[in-house]
Amino acid sequence: MLKVENLNVYYGAIHAVKNVSFEVAQGEIVTLIGANGAGKSTILKTVSGLLRSKGGRISFMGEDISSTETYKLTQKGLSHVPEGRRIFQQLIVEENLEMGGYIQGKEKNRRTMGDVYQRFPRVKERKRQIAGTLSGGEQQMLALGRSMMSLPRLVMMDEPSMGLAPVLVQQIFDIIKELNKAGVTILLVEQNARMALSVAHRGYVLETGRIALEADAKKLLNNDEVKKAYLGG
Amino acid sequence: MATRLLKKTSFRYALNATAAAGLYIVLMALIDAKVLNRYQALMLIPIGFNIILAVSLNLSAGFLGQLPLGHAGFMSVGAYAAALFSMAVNLPTNVELPLALVVGGLTAAVFGVVIGLPALRLRGDYLAIITLGFGEIIRVIILNLKFTGGAYGLKGIGRQTTVTWVYISVLVTLFVISTLIKSRHGRAILSIREDEIAAEASGIPTTYYKVLAFTVSAGFAGVAGGLYAHYLSILDPSSFGFMRSAEILVIVVLGGLGSLFGSVAAATVLTILPELLRGFAEYRMVIYSLLLVVVMIFKPSGLCGRYEFSLGDALDKFSMLMRGRLPQKQAPAKGK
Numbered sequence: 001m002l003k004v005e006n007l008n009v010y011y012g013a014i015h016a017v018k019n020v021s022f023e024v025a026q027g028e029i030v031t032l033i034g035a036n037g038a039g040k041s042t043i044l045k046t047v048s049g050l051l052r053s054k055g056g057r058i059s060f061m062g063e064d065i066s067s068t069e070t071y072k073l074t075q076k077g078l079s080h081v082p083e084g085r086r087i088f089q090q091l092i093v094e095e096n097l098e099m100g101g102y103i104q105g106k107e108k109n110r111r112t113m114g115d116v117y118q119r120f121p122r123v124k125e126r127k128r129q130i131a132g133t134l135s136g137g138e139q140q141m142l143a144l145g146r147s148m149m150s151l152p153r154l155v156m157m158d159e160p161s162m163g164l165a166p167v168l169v170q171q172i173f174d175i176i177k178e179l180n181k182a183g184v185t186i187l188l189v190e191q192n193a194r195m196a197l198s199v200a201h202r203g204y205v206l207e208t209g210r211i212a213l214e215a216d217a218k219k220l221l222n223n224d225e226v227k228k229a230y231l232g233g
Numbered sequence: 234m235a236t237r238l239l240k241k242t243s244f245r246y247a248l249n250a251t252a253a254a255g256l257y258i259v260l261m262a263l264i265d266a267k268v269l270n271r272y273q274a275l276m277l278i279p280i281g282f283n284i285i286l287a288v289s290l291n292l293s294a295g296f297l298g299q300l301p302l303g304h305a306g307f308m309s310v311g312a313y314a315a316a317l318f319s320m321a322v323n324l325p326t327n328v329e330l331p332l333a334l335v336v337g338g339l340t341a342a343v344f345g346v347v348i349g350l351p352a353l354r355l356r357g358d359y360l361a362i363i364t365l366g367f368g369e370i371i372r373v374i375i376l377n378l379k380f381t382g383g384a385y386g387l388k389g390i391g392r393q394t395t396v397t398w399v400y401i402s403v404l405v406t407l408f409v410i411s412t413l414i415k416s417r418h419g420r421a422i423l424s425i426r427e428d429e430i431a432a433e434a435s436g437i438p439t440t441y442y443k444v445l446a447f448t449v450s451a452g453f454a455g456v457a458g459g460l461y462a463h464y465l466s467i468l469d470p471s472s473f474g475f476m477r478s479a480e481i482l483v484i485v486v487l488g489g490l491g492s493l494f495g496s497v498a499a500a501t502v503l504t505i506l507p508e509l510l511r512g513f514a515e516y517r518m519v520i521y522s523l524l525l526v527v528v529m530i531f532k533p534s535g536l537c538g539r540y541e542f543s544l545g546d547a548l549d550k551f552s553m554l555m556r557g558r559l560p561q562k563q564a565p566a567k568g569k
Contacts, residue, residue: 102421
């Protein structure tokens with residue numbers, strides 16, 4: 001579904017992503033794990049067009065998207081939930097969702113909003129509230145809900161568990177699994193490697209801009225090096 | 234909720250139209266009855282175009298979150314275009330002036346697109362610098378062109394601006410901009426202010442909306458320019474300098490970035506204030522600056538914050554109070 005080949009990204013003179021290739025097949029949950037600064041977020045931002053690559057090819061559903069603008073990718077069914085939630089603080093919850101479904105028609109939007117509310121009852125309770133007054137967990141749910149509003153085929157999530165209490169982290173990952181069962185393909189970037197690998201089918205380990213390892217998630221969970229480096233022994 | 238009959242949109246439109254007509258009749262009656270003297274009646278005109286300038290600037294600075302520093306530049310483009318148009322044609326006043334205002338507004342809007350497209354394609358605060366440059370460049374160009382009268386200024390423009398036309402223009406401006414903001418497009422514009430990256434990731438064509446809002450903003454500055462030209466009957470490039478842009482910005486910030494009501498209130502107060510302080514004319518800018526400093530210290534979000542006045546809501550609350558009921562708990566007010 002998503003295919004990245006020999007991707008290279010620079011921040012000025014710094015070579016942040018080096019010849020990275022990976023693939024996400026329809027129906028999968030794939031995770032990119034790695035330490036701070038390994039290039040995980042950079043890869044997501046490049047795929048979604050917020051950053052531009054220098055060399056390499058990104059294709060989605062067989063179509064080259066290396067130079068497609070971000071908002072057009074959403075129309076093609078590729079959604080990016082950026083790091084740090086980034087909800088529209090001063091808009092109310094419902095308006096946040098409405099904007100998430102910007103590319104859909106009004107009619108479709110209302111139906112999708114019903115689905116989102118069903119999946120996130122907490123968000124529904126607060127639908128007339130200013131989004132900035134939501135708690136961290138609720139904001140993350142809203143960010144996920146907003147992304148669902150565009151009816152994506154593939155969702156790229158950047159650190160959905162960041163700054164959340166363990167019980168909420170568990171909840172978020174449960175939701176990710178449910179979404180996947182409902183037919184959404186997921187590319188997950190996480191620092192919480194144990195959690196990410198426990199829900200994912202496959203995983204890639206990134207080290208300083210390079211892919212160091214690729215395997216089934218179960219295998220990575222039991223891999224000694226991964227255990228030592230990312231799972232705390 | 235039977236008590237919220239007034240929620241019906243069509244009813245609210247009718248209500249606002251009635252209120253606008255009522256206010257107009259009251260103003261006219263006050264002028265006719267000489268309660269407002271000739272001088273005070275004439276003051277209504279600068280109040281009007283300052284309202285248009287402030288409200289239009291607020292669309293870009295307050296709702297879109299992109300700060301333009303050359304609003305006077307767009308005003309001057311509109312002023313000269315409207316003046317040259319009305320000097321070239323010879324039509325009855327009540328046809329000529331509105332046409333001239335449309336010409337002024339459209340010309341300024343075209344300039345808005347030309348300036349906005351390169352500046353707004355980028356994420357970040359490039360608009361401030363580019364519009365700052367534009368404001369100065371356009372002034373120098375007008376100063377050196379033949380058909381604009383150069384440094385002598387443009388003379389002999391028909392003195393056609395009346396309180397009525399200003400009033401209509403203010404209403405049109407407020408109607409267009411508030412309708413835009415309350416629409417889906419308006420929420421897209423607000424979401425760009427809130428978080429441009431998230432807006433883009435949600436599929437909102439951010440460049441399109443940024444240029445749209447900025448262009449509408451520039452266009453109405455042009456309309457205000459047209460009113461200004463036909464009010465003074467003489468145009469002089471030096472009256473559209475950076476200080477002018479700064480004055481408009483002061484009105485917007487003082488009233489509250491993101492509050493149309495605030496812009497209207499602040500434009501009214503800050504146009505009248507210097508006249509009241511005529512005795513200390515030379516301290517005008519000192520008082521202006523002091524006011525700004527004081528407001529920024531005690532109420533950084535501006536006098537009205539993001540508060541919007543709505544006649545329908547006010548009546549709703551009033552009717553509920555009359556029935557001895559407290560207003561039901563509604564969505565918390567926007568802003569802090």
